Every structure is written in structure tokens, then in C-alpha cells.
Amino acid sequence: MGSIVWKFLRSLRLAIVLILVLALASIIGTLIEQNQPPDYYVQEYGQRAADFFALLGFFDLYHAWWYVLFLLLLAVNLIVCSLDRFPSTWKLLRAPLAPLDDECLKTVLVKQEIVFSGTHDEAEQRTRKLLAAHGYSTAEFKKEKETDFAGQKGGLSRLGVFVTHAGILLILCGALIGTLFGYTGVLPLAEQEYSGSIFLQREPLFPRIMSSLGMQKSSTVPDAENGLTMPLDFYVFCNQFEILYYQDQSGPSRMPSEYASQISILNQKGEKLAQKRITVNDPLTYRGITFYQSGYGRIPHAQGAIELAVRSKKEPSQSEHVVIEPGAAVYVPLIKRTIKVLSTSPYAARNTKSGDVVFYRVAHGEMINPAVELALYKGKTVQYKTIVMKTDQGTPFMPEDYTIEYVHTWGMHYTVLQVKKDPGIGVVYAGFILICIGPLLALFGSHKKIWIKIQNNDNGVSVIIAGTAHRNKTAFETECARLVNEFKGTITGG
Amino acid sequence: MDGVFLTGLSHYAFAIATLCYTLSFILYSVFLFSKRKALGTAATITTSVGFAIQTTAFFARWAASHALGIGRVPLTNLYESLLFFTWSIVLIYLVVEYRYKIRSLGAFVLGIVFLALGFNMLAGIQTEIVGLMPALKSNWLFYHVLLCFLGYAAFGISFAVSMLSLLMDSQDRGRLTSGFAGLGILAFIIFLGYLMAGQGEVMKKAYWLGLGILILAWILFLILKGSHHRSQVFLLWSFAMTVAGGLVAVMAVELTVWFSHPATGSFKSHLFTTTFFHPFLPIKLLSWAFVLALFWLVWSQGIRIKNRMLAYLPSPDMLDSISYQMISLGWPLLTMGIITGSVWANTAWGSYWSWDPKETWSLITWFLYAIYLHARYMRGWKGTQMAVLSVAGFLAVLFTYLGVNLVLSGLHSYGGID
Secondary structure, three states: OHHHHHHHHEEEEHHHHHHHHHHHHHHHHHHHOOOOOOOHHHHHHHHHHHHHHHHHHHHHHOHHHHHEEEEHOOOOOOOHHHHHHHHHHHHHHHHHOOOOOOOHHHHHHEEEEEEEEHHHHHHHHHHHHHHHHHEEEEEEEEEEEEEEEEEEEEEHHHHHHHHHHHHHHHHHHHHHHHHHHHHHEEEEEEEEEEEEEEEOOOHHHHHHHHHHHHOOOOOOOOEEEEEEEEEEEEEEEEEEEEEEEEEEEOOOEEEEEEEEEEEEEEOOOOOEEEEEEEOEEOOOEEEEEEEEEEEEEEEEOOOOEEEEEEEEOOOOOOOEEEEOOOEEEEOOOOOOOEEEEEEEEEEEEEOOOOOOEOOOOOOOOOOOOOEEEEEEEEOOEEEEEEEEOOOOOOOOOOOOOOOEEEEEEEEEEEEEEEEEEOHHHHHHHHHHHHHHHHHHHHHHHEEEEEEEEHHHHHHHEEEEEEEEEEOOHHHHHHHHHHHHHHHHHHHHOO | HHHHHHHHHHHHHHHHHHHHHHHHHHHHHHHHOOOHHHHHHHHHHHHHHHHHHHHHHHHHHHHHHOOOOOOOOOOOOOHHHHHHHHHHHHHHHHHHHHHHHHOHHHHHHHHHHHHHHHHHOOOOOOOOOOOOHHOOOOOOHHHHHHHHOOOOHHHHHHHHHHHHHHHHHOOOOEEEHHHHHHHHHHHHHHHHHHHHHHHHHHHHHHHHHHHHHHHHHHHHHHHHHHHHOHHHHHHHHHHHHHHHHHHHHHHHHHHHHHHHHOOOOOOHHHHHHHOOOOOOOOHHHHHHHHHHHHHHHHHHHHHHEEEEHHOOOOOHHHHHHHHHHHHHHHHHHHHHHHHHHHHHHHHHHOOOOOOOHHHHHHHHHHHHHHHHHHHHHHHHOOOOOHHHHHHHHHHHHHHHHHHHHOOOOOOOHHOOOO
């Protein structure tokens, strides 16, 4: 009975059937939009079909119990079949090299006999050289009138299939660890805001099981609006969020080139533990928790406050930063002037020839190239007005001995961070490495064995070269032909 | 150098390379029937020249993006990926042709290249060099796309080889009735498509779904029992060649029209309205008649063509071996392509696998070729079954590459062409 189950579980037929079922099921998952709200499905397929599909788990197919079951079965199949085959492969690899016998001679792929004109010793010398040059690890067997060489290489390629399978299993293990102990959350943060907790969609599986069994207190707190909140043991602070845009000939285009948040990790006392400017492909990891730049939003009705840098023309190192809200005015001691922000615009560009500033419409208030119109006061009288902007193709009007630069508009946006903890990621990456190496070993390599038998007979010395390979046989035949030629070549060459 | 100049240079070079490949396609096709050795040599030369020009164009485009201050690998949208796909497939093909000394594959491989490039010209997709969206700005992009497309190209060659070995496998085409049956089925499918397309989106979807299931079931049947149903294998070959031939014909006509006055609107939407659904009845009828006639021609002449070619076609064993070698090259490449994509997704979004349709379809493709390798190595399958499986695998590749973007939605939306 046990052996029938074992045979069933190790069979390739089962593997193929499982893979086919998984493939076909996956197709369904790509045809039906996954994880949509229930209303969407009712509208799309009608009530009855939607109910039926929901019963089959089609709306979260890749996590449906039966899909996971098939995946697990595949894993079991992989384990059983590897366990079943590994010992014999290992034995084959560990088996000591033996001289060519008659039994072996019948099954070899290549066999050639050469009449050697030199002495027995010379033949031995050349054989050693040749096999070493071709990278074979060799063994020598001396008898009275005969010397046998046996060599092999590429034995590792027989392990390629196990490496690949181990890779798949590691990935599945890592995924399981991730599901049990990892979580994905979001953390929206306005500029200059900090938070000591994140929002989770669902609690990690393991604590969920433990708390439902009453063995552990849940680490999350239900939140009416956002699902669950989970406290962190540190604070996350968003210093700044900005969007950069691609430049073309006429200035900034509407195409974003980078979303970036300046993030700091703070402890209870407000001390900085880590900080980084994170962008979409460059997250921050702190104590196994990774913060990804995942989105942003505009704070409703926010006016923002504009930061400007005032710099002396004579001594550029002398500068002062001021933050001014639209409509407000601030006195700058460095230049003894009062700067008033008259108006702001989210997208402006300067015509390099005429110096005129053009203001563009934006659909959703994107701050593509913000510009501010300033009035400079000496006491109560306006000296001049000018426009500065984030990226200026020309030069703004600056008649006095200082310049004013646009730095940033504060308080307009909030950033959305994706927060992820995945303790299984190391295991998954180990699996990734194996699954990349395995097929290369298995499909490009080949376990090659070569035998060279040097015999003294009545006419002199005869040499038999025989070889076999477990894969890529045609390539091996060519290699052997070359080997034989080289052997002959060394003979004629002396 | 000037970015505008380099962009222009790359566009012209791509156009010239396209012409070279078109010429090669014609030469290889004529070579298949005529046995003239000179034609084969000429085809190889035009292909190599086209390849050299395309390589130049690729680097010119890369340089152009740097000169324009964008600085990115030209592998980031449908236009560039189709060009790179054709480049990889020609590269691998030339290596195969050189190594195995066979030219009879050329017609099939260059046929794929012609279709891809024709589609690229007609689809009205964006050809400008624009900056990447922030999510795509990663060093992983290059390795991910490179590995995937080299893999796809190897699978493409295996597909071409398998089409040839399916033809070789067809000893007889069955009785005349099976030809008529095939013709009848084809006519019925077209007619049903016409009826259901007029009944709204749901019916249209149901039609494609039903057709898909039917084809899948048939292919599965042929994989399992193909060696006993040679006439059906031949029927499959005929259907596939009809689709391919029909596409080539449409592409040729559309390209001629396009050259006289560049297309307005999306190719995707007017492909069928200028043929099967043309408002003008005679054109509509003509298109249908053309497809049916093409099928009949392929079906009735296929064996004859094969018999003419038989003398200088590689042996079925050799074809089988090339197909296997291509898949054992492509599968590790695809594996690494998927893995690099996965690592990239993890650094960008914090999830290495999110079951996005493109990911899922690449997994399905990976599964199919895994089955291929296991069936061959462990069960010793050969010949027809393997060839059908390879064809099925490449259909999955095509769907992963184009189908997902055209039909489904997801993260890899760079491929959309509306």
C-alpha cells in the first residue's frame, strides 16, 4: 500500500497532470479580474454566475484552497521524486572510477582504437597531458602489460535537476514563511508628519491563528476607516515629498521622472535612527521592515508654503532661506527687503528668447514646474516684481545685488508608503539563485566519462579511447573526435 | 552627436533592415520550392546585412536617448521590444543556420520576423523616444527584458522547426472528406464569429473563449495521441499555416496601402474592418473566400510541397534535436528572465510575485516548456508529440508577449496600442 502511494506521488505523470491543471487554472485567473469588490462581479457576470464563481474561489483564485492544494501536491511530488532519485544519482557520482571493462565497452558512445608508434611510457605521458588539458579528473590502473586511464568531468550536471527542484521548493517555503509571519501595510504621511503605526489589510496568518486560538494577543487594532492598524516600535517621519519631471527642449514636460520621499526613522525620544531619500526602485529597510515609495496624494484645500533661497550676488555662500505662505510677506534681514508672494502657479515655463513666462493648465493640480510671483518691498514701497520657478530655462528678473531661488512648496502633498515585512525573502532569494543555476547545469552541462586503455601487444602499443556522455551526445562525439586527433597529433608531432 | 539626427538615423536603419528581412523572407520561401542554391546563399546574405543594419539601428537609438538627455536602454515599449525580439530571433537563427548548415528553416523564421516587423509598422504604436515612468527606472530592466526576449527568440526558432517537422510527419493528408470537413469547420468558425461579434461584448468574449478552449482541447489531444492521428496533425499544420499565410497576406496588403498613405487610426481596430467586416459586401466575401481558398491550397498542396522538399530537408531526428536544443536554451533564459523580473518587482513594490496576468502567463509558458523537457528527458517522447507541444508553447509565448497587453490588463501595460 505504502509503495503504491509512493509510486503515485513520485510519478512524472502526476507532475505533468498537476502542472497542466495549475496552468489551466491560472488561465482562468487571468481572464477574471482578481480581488475586485463583490459588486463588480455581480455587475460583470450576474448574480448567479458570480455566486457560483465565488464558491469556486475564482475571484481570488491563486489563494483558493484547491489551487494551494495543487501547489502543495506539486511540492510533495517534487520532494518524493527527488528523494526517490537522488540516492542513485549520488551513488553514480561517488562511484570510484574504474578501468574500462567489456561490459562497459558495449554501452559506450564512442570507441576508437589507435596503433601507437612510440613506447608504452610515452603513451602514458601523452594520455595524462591530454586528459588534464581537457579538464578530466582521472584515475590510473596499472597492470602487467596494460595501463588503464579513466576520467570524468561535468558530474555536477547530473545534480542540475535536483538544484532546480530545490530552488522551487525553497521559493514555496519562503512564500509560506512570508504568508505566516509577513505583512503588507500602507502608511500615508504628509510632509513633516510622523506616525508610529501602519494600516494593514489583514493580520499575518500566524498571529491570526494564534489569537483565534486564544494563545496570543492580537498585535493589531481594528480601525473603522482603514481596516487594521498595527503599532511599530519606532516612528516614521516624512521630511519631504517631491515629484520630478522629465525635461524637454522647452522645459519640464508633463511626464514624471521620479517620486521621492525623504524618510527618517525616529525612536521615542525623537532621535534619528536611519534616514533615506526613497524612490520607486530604491526603498528603505529598517529592522526587516521595508518602506517603498508607492503613491502620493494632494492634501485637499492645501495652499502650501513656499520656501525661497535668497543669495547674495557678491558672496554666493551667504544665503538665507525663508518660507512664505501665498499672500503673505516676510522681511529678510540679509537683503533688507520684504518679500511678498503675490500668486503661485503649478506649471510655468519661460520663453528663453523673449523672457516671457507662459502658464499652463494642469488637470489635477500637479506641481510640474511651480512658479511664484513675488513683489520686493523696501519699507512700504514696491521696488520691483519678478517670477521665480523651480526649473528656469532663462533667468528671472533680479535687478538688485541678490538672487532669489525657488526651493520647494511645503504641505501640498502626502506620500503613500508601502510597508512590507517578509521574513521569507531570504529563503525565496536562495531559491531564486538555485532555480537560475539548476537549469544551466542540467541543460548545458553533461556528465562525460572517458577511458583510455594502453596495451602492449605483439606489434607494439595499441591505444583504445572510449567515452560516454549522459547528455548532448552529438557535441560529445565531436569532442571525442578532437581528442583522438590531438592524441594522434602528438604522436606525429613527436 | 545630435539626438534628433541619431533618432532619424535609427528609424531609417530599422526601415532598411525591415526591407532586407522582407527580401530574405521572399528569397527563403522561393528557395524552399526551387532548390536553387544561389537563392539560399542570397537569402543568407540579405539576412546578415539586415542584421548588421538593425544592430547599428539599435545602438543608434540607444545613443539617441542619451543625446536627448533621457538615457535609457531601447527595450522599454512595444515598438522597441518587437524590434529587439526580431533582432534576437535573427541572431539565433543565423547561428543555427551556420551550425547545422540548413536553410530550409529560413522561410518559417523570417516569416515570423516579417509578421512582427509588419505589425510594428502598422500598429501605429509610439516610436518616439520618451522618458521612462519611475517604476521602470531600474538596472533590472535591461537584464529582465534581455533574458526574456532571448528566450522568446529561442522558442520562436523551436516553433519554426516544429512547424517543419509537423509537415515532415504528415505522411498522408487523410481522405478528401477530412479536407472538406476542415474547410467546413473553418467556414463555420468564421460564420459563427461573424454572427456572435454582432451580438455585443459578452457574446464576443464567449466566442473567443469557446474557440480558445476548443483549440486547447484539440492540441492536448494531439499531444497525447498525435502520433496515431497523422491526418489531424496535418490538419493542425494546415490551419496554422492558413492563419500565418493569411496574416502575411493582410500584412503585405496593409503595408502597400500604408506606404501609399500612412495609416490613420489604430491597426488593431481596422485590421478586421478592412477585411472580414468590411462594409462593402464583395470585399467581405472576397476576404472569406481568400481564407478558405488559402486553407484549401495549403491542405491540398502541403504534402506535395513536402515531397518536393523531402530530398534536401533535414531528417526528422535532426529537426527534433534542433527544436530540443532551442528549448533547452530558451527555458533557462526564460527562467532567469522571470526571476530578474521578480527581484525587480520586489525592489520596486515589495512583492516578488503578484499574479499579474503577464506574470501568470509567463508562468504558464514556463510550465509548458517544463513539461516539454520532462516528457522528453524522462519519458523519451519524440517527434509529433514534442512538435505539437513546442507549437503550443510558442502560442503561450505569443500570448504572454502580445495577447496579455492587447486583451488583458496589468502592470506591463507598456505594450498597449490604442
